[in-house]
Amino acid sequence: MTSVVPAPSADAPARSSAELIRAEEPVLAHTYHPLPVVIARAEGAWVEDVEGRRYLDMLAGYSALNFGHRHPALVEAAHRQLDRLTLTSRAFHNDRLAGFAEGLAALTGLDMVLPMNTGAEAVESAVKVARKWAYEVKGVPADRATIVVAENNFHGRTTTIVGFSTDPLARDGFGPFTPGFRIVPYNDLAALEAAVDETTAAVLIEPIQGEAGVLVPDDGYLRGVRELTRRAGCLFVADEIQSGLGRTGHTLAVEHEGVVPDLVLLGKALGGGIVPVSAVVGRRDVLEVLRPGEHGSTFGGNPLAAAVGSAVVELLATGEFQRRAAELGVVLREGLAALVGKGVVGYRARGLWAGVDVDPVIGSGREIGERLLAEGVLAKDTHGSTIRLAPPLTVTGEELRDALGALGKVLAEQA
Numbered sequence: 001m002t003s004v005v006p007a008p009s010a011d012a013p014a015r016s017s018a019e020l021i022r023a024e025e026p027v028l029a030h031t032y033h034p035l036p037v038v039i040a041r042a043e044g045a046w047v048e049d050v051e052g053r054r055y056l057d058m059l060a061g062y063s064a065l066n067f068g069h070r071h072p073a074l075v076e077a078a079h080r081q082l083d084r085l086t087l088t089s090r091a092f093h094n095d096r097l098a099g100f101a102e103g104l105a106a107l108t109g110l111d112m113v114l115p116m117n118t119g120a121e122a123v124e125s126a127v128k129v130a131r132k133w134a135y136e137v138k139g140v141p142a143d144r145a146t147i148v149v150a151e152n153n154f155h156g157r158t159t160t161i162v163g164f165s166t167d168p169l170a171r172d173g174f175g176p177f178t179p180g181f182r183i184v185p186y187n188d189l190a191a192l193e194a195a196v197d198e199t200t201a202a203v204l205i206e207p208i209q210g211e212a213g214v215l216v217p218d219d220g221y222l223r224g225v226r227e228l229t230r231r232a233g234c235l236f237v238a239d240e241i242q243s244g245l246g247r248t249g250h251t252l253a254v255e256h257e258g259v260v261p262d263l264v265l266l267g268k269a270l271g272g273g274i275v276p277v278s279a280v281v282g283r284r285d286v287l288e289v290l291r292p293g294e295h296g297s298t299f300g301g302n303p304l305a306a307a308v309g310s311a312v313v314e315l316l317a318t319g320e321f322q323r324r325a326a327e328l329g330v331v332l333r334e335g336l337a338a339l340v341g342k343g344v345v346g347y348r349a350r351g352l353w354a355g356v357d358v359d360p361v362i363g364s365g366r367e368i369g370e371r372l373l374a375e376g377v378l379a380k381d382t383h384g385s386t387i388r389l390a391p392p393l394t395v396t397g398e399e400l401r402d403a404l405g406a407l408g409k410v411l412a413e414q415a
């Protein structure tokens, strides 16, 4: 049978941004509402659209691009691995996985690594580990384990995870949900204490709530969670999928309070912006509750992912990116402080990561994002009138000041 689909011709005219956006509508599920820019190329902190217009990337793939687009060391690691071995499945060993796990354990100061692919899978994996640990080690009666999570959390999009979301958009219409989760206000140790009991397997929180608007908890909260979970004999699971790997000026955001969780969830930047790579990293005596056959992933720990992940670990082991995030974080905070009262009503920032609340009179976060786009800056709203700023950690001080200048201009024009 001959195909009725015409073969794409090499000399067919390339489609414009507007044509490509229109072409998506009938064939692509409407799960996103992207800003109207069609990116065709990128390098470092800069992207270029189909028409050759350049934009400074102040979103960095929700922190999946902490090292910028196509960091040479990461691209080289990927190319080298593509030429040698890409996939084995875990039915066999591959020669890249041991080094990746050793490097990631050393980087985080933790014992053991469970490699997965996406962030949501790391969260799901941690839920399974925590439950199994509760039954086998803590002695919680079968099927009674609970996990305490925070209001306004974002941990991913699977049915179990959206079941303990408090965002109606994420949750409504997707039930019935997995039982066994308790939701408490974030940054409230008393509420957490009241929710934890003898059935509690784990407390699962983001050290900084990213999607909620880069909510940084009070000093002492993470230490309090650590002490409380230790006292209660349950696990502290830190979702560092967005906050981790240099973003806040440390390898992990929990380091700001000198805290070591039992399990740390990593994703996003772990794949260097090239491939999806996630991991649960934690205590050996906890991760050892999983035995062969009880959990797995066809792609988890594949040689390409391990090669890129190892290169990411090597970049972070230099400390350069953490240092840049801390130093440029000062520039970011100073720039935002100068905009308070000039369209900015408040902001929260740590390292190269900020949630900026814009006066709703000026516009929604979406509208500000569109106006920034027209100024050559890519940024995305989180909720309402909050803009998230999270440039690649390779951004220069000058580029950062330019982006803040564009934000100031956009706010001044509308004020």
Ligand SMILES: *Cc1c(COP(=O)(O)O)cnc(C)c1O
Pocket: 062, 117, 118, 119, 120, 121, 123, 154, 155, 156, 157, 206, 210, 211, 239, 240, 241, 242, 243, 267, 268
């Ligand atoms: C993005 C994110 C996830 C989910 O990661 P995916 O790779 O999109 O599944 C989980 N937790 C946090 C904190 C995130 O920011």
